[in-house]
Amino acid sequence: MGIKTVGIVGAGQMGNGIAHVFSLAGYDVTLTDISQDSLDRGLATIRKNMDRQVTKEKITAETRDDAMSRIRTTLQVTDIGPSDLIVEAATERETIKTAIFEDLQPHLKPETILTSNTSSISITRLASRTDRPERFMGLHFMNPVPVMKLVELIRGIATDEETYQTMLQVVDSLGKTAASAEDFPAFIVNRILLPMINEAVYTLYEGVGNVRSIDTALKLGAAHPMGPLELADFIGLDTCLAIMNVLYDGLADTKYRPCPLLTKYVEAGWLGRKSGRGFYDYRGETPVPTR
Numbered sequence: 001m002g003i004k005t006v007g008i009v010g011a012g013q014m015g016n017g018i019a020h021v022f023s024l025a026g027y028d029v030t031l032t033d034i035s036q037d038s039l040d041r042g043l044a045t046i047r048k049n050m051d052r053q054v055t056k057e058k059i060t061a062e063t064r065d066d067a068m069s070r071i072r073t074t075l076q077v078t079d080i081g082p083s084d085l086i087v088e089a090a091t092e093r094e095t096i097k098t099a100i101f102e103d104l105q106p107h108l109k110p111e112t113i114l115t116s117n118t119s120s121i122s123i124t125r126l127a128s129r130t131d132r133p134e135r136f137m138g139l140h141f142m143n144p145v146p147v148m149k150l151v152e153l154i155r156g157i158a159t160d161e162e163t164y165q166t167m168l169q170v171v172d173s174l175g176k177t178a179a180s181a182e183d184f185p186a187f188i189v190n191r192i193l194l195p196m197i198n199e200a201v202y203t204l205y206e207g208v209g210n211v212r213s214i215d216t217a218l219k220l221g222a223a224h225p226m227g228p229l230e231l232a233d234f235i236g237l238d239t240c241l242a243i244m245n246v247l248y249d250g251l252a253d254t255k256y257r258p259c260p261l262l263t264k265y266v267e268a269g270w271l272g273r274k275s276g277r278g279f280y281d282y283r284g285e286t287p288v289p290t291r
């Protein structure tokens, strides 16, 4: 099926990045969120990131203006019902995602494809709560979306071949590369990445190193572009904890036990960059380690 219109749920760091790449690729995008504030911030971020691409001569000012004009925002999730493709990118909590799909269902076209950008939650289970498990897939972008080349494609047990082929074409049209993963907790990237981040938090918790030494060690010693604690702050510590809990519960193996220090940061509301404080404090000129 030809995809022209895309409805995106959640205007947070992933949702606005996903709107950015779809609109630049020529799709008509409608972005929805539960708060006007998040929609305003999401649009401002898209504009800022496109401005940066103009400055770096990756796109022209005209391309940016065309793309921005293809993005609409709405507080009513039902407004995105008539889209050809839905990308759900709301908070990483299964009850939230399920409720969104339930609210959307009566407003969808029969042929609409549903996708979730979930980092870890079972696609089969999310799909089973909708009226179209055969047209439901995991479409997992990486952060920052405009920069990272990969999109993981996850088929649920019932996803049909046509939907999979359509989504392969969509990923290609965005200039990204797809990697297909089976539907097991946290798929491929986060099955490997999050235990590493969790281990970095244990390394901090046990006093093997401080925030700065752990990040410097992995950046300069293993050529990672960001240290694991800096990356955790970038992803969002709430999201990191949610992914570890899905791994721990879904695979029933103690090796995925979330570090108590990660839980403590989340309980404090220190969620990383998005809340101004995490393993680093971002409220001043330069980030300052909190341990």
Ligand SMILES: CC(=O)CC(=O)SCCNC(=O)CCNC(=O)[C@H](O)C(C)(C)COP(=O)(O)OP(=O)(O)OC[C@H]1O[C@@H](n2cnc3c(N)ncnc32)[C@H](O)[C@@H]1OP(=O)(O)O
Pocket: 049, 050, 052, 053, 056, 118, 119, 141, 142, 143, 144, 145, 146, 147, 148, 189, 190, 193, 225, 226, 231, 235
């Ligand atoms: C949790 C999940 O479910 C899955 C995940 O996403 S896990 C997270 C995966 N992501 C990562 O691992 C990111 C690791 N970090 C990096 O790769 C790099 O630090 C980074 C790309 C984020 C920034 O790179 P950097 O070199 O430190 O900064 P910077 O020079 O500002 O940016 C590099 C390029 O990206 C561009 N860029 C950075 N952020 C951007 C954004 N949000 N939008 C558009 N362009 C952006 C910059 O303009 C720059 O472009 P040029 O190469 O043309 O100069």
Ligand SMILES: NC(=O)C1=CN([C@@H]2O[C@H](COP(=O)(O)OP(=O)(O)OC[C@H]3O[C@@H](n4cnc5c(N)ncnc54)[C@H](OP(=O)(O)O)[C@@H]3O)[C@@H](O)[C@H]2O)C=CC1
Pocket: 009, 010, 011, 012, 013, 014, 015, 032, 033, 034, 035, 038, 089, 090, 091, 092, 093, 096, 100, 117, 118, 119, 120, 140, 141, 142, 143, 234, 235, 236, 239, 274
């Ligand atoms: N962060 C990352 O690096 C990555 C995250 N992901 C996944 O993407 C999804 C979003 O993550 P991310 O963007 O980081 O999270 P954010 O917290 O930045 O954004 C989530 C957004 O969803 C909104 N939201 C919450 N409930 C609803 C709802 N019922 N309807 C509409 N919008 C809602 C939130 O609004 P409010 O703020 O008002 O609550 C917020 O604006 C998650 O599933 C996450 O696992 C995937 C790849 C990478």
